[in-house]
Amino acid sequence: MDLSLDGKRMLITASTDGIGYEIAKQFLKEGAVVLINGRDVCKAKEKEKKLQEEYGRDKVFLYIGDATKEDELLRMREYIAELWGTVNGIVANVGSGKPVGTRRLDLLEWENSYSINLFSAVKLIDIFDGLWEEEKSGNIILMSSIAAYDVISAPYAYAAAKNGIRTLVKYLADDYAKRGIRVNCVVPGNVFYPGGRWEELLSQDYEGVHQHIDKNVPLKRFARPEEIASAVVFLASERASFITGTALIVDGGQCRGIF
Ligand SMILES: NC(=O)c1ccc[n+]([C@@H]2O[C@H](COP(=O)([O-])OP(=O)(O)OC[C@H]3O[C@@H](n4cnc5c(N)ncnc54)[C@H](OP(=O)(O)O)[C@@H]3O)[C@@H](O)[C@H]2O)c1
Structure with a gap:
C-alpha cells in the first residue's frame, strides 16, 4: 500500500526509545526523512547511528534536548530550519504517566504533568507554526492516552492533561484545515x-x-510500540486524507465507553 510518505520530513519528539522510536522507524520504512529527539546523549547517538546504518545517513537526524522546554524547542526549530527549511509532519510524542509525588491532588504534580503531557505539545506546535511547507498539506499528530477516556489507575493529572490533548486536537484541526494541515491524535492503551x-x-x-x-x-x-506507530503513520499518510480532528484508539478493546 502506497502511503505517499516518500521524502516527507517528519519531526518526532521523545523518539530515541519506546513508541517514538518505532514511529521514526515506520516513517523511515515508508521513505520519509526523520528527526529524532531525546535527552540522553549516549542513547540518542546510539539510536541515531543504528537508524542511519539501516536507512541511510541522509534520512536520519537527531536533536538532543528536552522537548518540554521552550528554549530547547526554539533551538530545535532553528536546527530544522537550517537543515530542511520546512517540515511536513510533527509528532508531539513526549509524555509521561509516572507520578512525581505521592498525593494525587498535589498541585506540583498537576503542574508537572500538564507541562510534560499538554504544554509541551502546545509549545511545539506554536513554535513550528511558521515552518510548514506552502503546499497545503501537512500533519500534526499528538499522543493522548486511554486515561483520557476511562477511569483507570492513572494519575489524575495525567488523565486530565491527556484529555486536554483531545480538546486541543479538535480546535487545532478546525484552525489548521484552512492551510491543508490535518491534526489528529492517537490514544494508546x-x-x-x-x-x-x-x-x-x-x-x-x-x-x-x-x-x-x-x-x-x-x-x-x-500493545507493542509498532502497533501504536502504525496508527500514527496511517494518520500521517494520504490514506487518511479526509481524517482530521479525530482520536484513534489503539487499546486492544480496553475502553468500554461508546463515544
Ligand atoms: N507506554 C504506554 O503504555 C503509553 C500509554 C498511553 C500513552 N502513552 C503516551 O505515548 C507517548 C510515548 O510513550 P512511551 O511509553 O514510549 O514514553 P517513554 O518511555 O517516556 O519514552 C521514552 C523516549 O522519550 C524520550 N524522552 C522522555 N522525556 C523526554 C523529554 N522531556 N524530552 C525529550 N525526550 C524525552 C526518552 O529519551 P531520554 O530519556 O533520553 O530523554 C526516550 O527516547 C507518551 O506521550 C505517553 O504518555 C504511553
Whole structure:
C-alpha cells in the first residue's frame, strides 16, 4: 500500500526509545526523512547511528534536548530550519504517566504533568507554526492516552492533561484545515517495551499487572510500540486524507465507553 510518505520530513519528539522510536522507524520504512529527539546523549547517538546504518545517513537526524522546554524547542526549530527549511509532519510524542509525588491532588504534580503531557505539545506546535511547507498539506499528530477516556489507575493529572490533548486536537484541526494541515491524535492503551514504564510496574508486581491486563483488556495483552506507530503513520499518510480532528484508539478493546 502506497502511503505517499516518500521524502516527507517528519519531526518526532521523545523518539530515541519506546513508541517514538518505532514511529521514526515506520516513517523511515515508508521513505520519509526523520528527526529524532531525546535527552540522553549516549542513547540518542546510539539510536541515531543504528537508524542511519539501516536507512541511510541522509534520512536520519537527531536533536538532543528536552522537548518540554521552550528554549530547547526554539533551538530545535532553528536546527530544522537550517537543515530542511520546512517540515511536513510533527509528532508531539513526549509524555509521561509516572507520578512525581505521592498525593494525587498535589498541585506540583498537576503542574508537572500538564507541562510534560499538554504544554509541551502546545509549545511545539506554536513554535513550528511558521515552518510548514506552502503546499497545503501537512500533519500534526499528538499522543493522548486511554486515561483520557476511562477511569483507570492513572494519575489524575495525567488523565486530565491527556484529555486536554483531545480538546486541543479538535480546535487545532478546525484552525489548521484552512492551510491543508490535518491534526489528529492517537490514544494508546498499555504499551510494553523493554525499559519502559510497564516493565518498571511489572518488576514491582508481576502477578498483579498481568491480572489487570487479563481482566481489563479484551485482547488480553499489552500493545507493542509498532502497533501504536502504525496508527500514527496511517494518520500521517494520504490514506487518511479526509481524517482530521479525530482520536484513534489503539487499546486492544480496553475502553468500554461508546463515544
Ligand atoms: N507506554 C504506554 O503504555 C503509553 C500509554 C498511553 C500513552 N502513552 C503516551 O505515548 C507517548 C510515548 O510513550 P512511551 O511509553 O514510549 O514514553 P517513554 O518511555 O517516556 O519514552 C521514552 C523516549 O522519550 C524520550 N524522552 C522522555 N522525556 C523526554 C523529554 N522531556 N524530552 C525529550 N525526550 C524525552 C526518552 O529519551 P531520554 O530519556 O533520553 O530523554 C526516550 O527516547 C507518551 O506521550 C505517553 O504518555 C504511553
